[in-house]
Structure formats: structure tokens, C-alpha cells
Amino acid sequence: MTKHRIYTTSFASIYLLYLAKAEKKGRTKSEVDEIIRWLTGYNPQQLASALSDGTDFETFFADAPQMNPARRLIKGVICGIRVEDIKEPTMQEIRYLDKLVDELARGKAMAKILRAA
Template structure:
């Protein structure tokens, strides 16, 4: 199976879009950082380093310090696809992150977004 081109996309290329989406809806970069940190375990320093290093999404998730074991509790639809049904583990993680960002932008409560954490 061919590798999806999004896997090689630098995290730094999509991160500003996440921030812009949240800010357009009256939310903050800190909220986006919090959900990304919850999903991956990256702290502020780690996130900044991945942005500066132009780390690919594939490496971003492969090098995640502490992937959240509750990520499998994330359910919903992104781009018409149910995230819990995505077979490729890397694509599923990317879509989990997309869905979390969407939930922040929609104003969902942070306790709900973080699956009760």
C-alpha cells in the first residue's frame, strides 16, 4: 500500500492552521497545545522543538514522549470518516489530533475533550 503524503508533512506546516482555526472561534493556542500534549505527551519545550526541527507527522507521533492510552476513547467523524474505524495507526493518530482541534474550536468543554482527564 502506498504511503500517504500527509505522513511526510511537517507538523510545523499544519500547526498554524490548528491555531488559526481555534482563534477564529474565540479559543487559544494554549488550548490547542493542551490537547496535543494530552494526546502525545509533548510538553511546551518538546512542541517548540518539533516545530523548529520541521519534524514530519510520522516522526512527530513516532517520537511522542507519552502517547495517551485513552486516545482510543476518541470517537467521531472527521472528513466523513469515523476515526475509530481508521485502520492505519498513524492516520488514526493524525485524525485523532484533527478531531481534538475541532472539538476545541467548537467550544466543547476541556474535560470532555480530554476524555475525563
């Protein structure tokens, strides 16, 4: 079975789309970065390195220092599919990030996006 092409897409190219989506709705780069770091455990230097060295999406998630266990609290529909029902682990991680950026762009408070108690 062939991999979905998103796996081989550079994380940096998708990151720019995340930024554009968030900034168009008045949100900031630092908020996008905070979401990514919360989800993956990357520190600012590791994130900057992944963006500059052409890391693909699959490697970005495979090399994540510590995926946040609270990501399992992310529920809802993205691209017509419930994120909690996605079976392929890497695709589910990608869709979790998509969902978080969508919530940011819709104006949701950061505490709620980051599933703070």
C-alpha cells in the same frame, strides 16, 4: 504502497492551521498546545522543538513520548470517516488530533475534550 502525503508534511505547517481554526472560534494557542500535549505526552519544550526543527507528521507521532491511552475514547467522524474505524495507526493518530481540534473549535469544554472523568 506509497505513503499519504500528510505523513511527510511538516507538523509545524499543520499546527498553524490548527491554531487558525481554534483562534477563529475564540480559542487559544495554549488550549491547542494542551490538547497536543495531552494526546502525545510531549512537554512544552519538546513540542517547541518539534515545531522549530521541521519534524514531519509521521515522525512527530512516532517519536511521541507517551500516547495517551484515553485517546481510544475519541469517537466520531472526521473527513467522512469514523476515527475509531481507521486501520492505519499513524493516520488514526493524526485523525484523533484533528478531531480534538474540531471539538475545541466547536466550543466543547476542555475537560470533555481531554476525556476527563
